[in-house]
Amino acid sequence: MPKSTSEKTLSPSQLITDRIAELSDWRGQLFAQSRKIILASAPGITEEWKWGTAVWSQNGNVVSVAAMKDHLKINFFKGASLDDPKKLFNAGLDAKATRAIDLFKGDRINESALGDLMRRAVSFNASGGRKK
Helix, strand or coil, X not given: CCCCHHHHHCCHHHHHHHHHHHCCCHHHHHHHHHHHHHHHHCCCCEEEEECCEXXXXXXXXXXXXXXXXXXXXXXXCXXXXXXXXXXXXXXXXXXXXXXXXXXXXXXXCCHHHHHHXXXXXXXXXXXXXXXX
């Protein structure tokens, strides 16, 4: 699928900002909150726009956030390899590599737990995919 003109001319950060602004409901609020936690938890992380969605990478893809019709999906690319002591993962539990957090209307983000999970994901990527 060809990229739209805006995808070719705008920075990934601006595309993410625009996507959040398009979401005038609870999904936009949770998306913005998720982005803030991601950026605060991993200072060296890079915002990207891949496959028509927001992706953050550092030593490889770390996490993506996408607004679906009835939920917001936070997908960790190597989530199956991460410890999740707070049991945030609630989707894709049978996938070989990824794990996701699906958030629905009325859900709240556990900011400290998501931040911890982000730091684990970045550390896992930095280790070349080896648990410490």
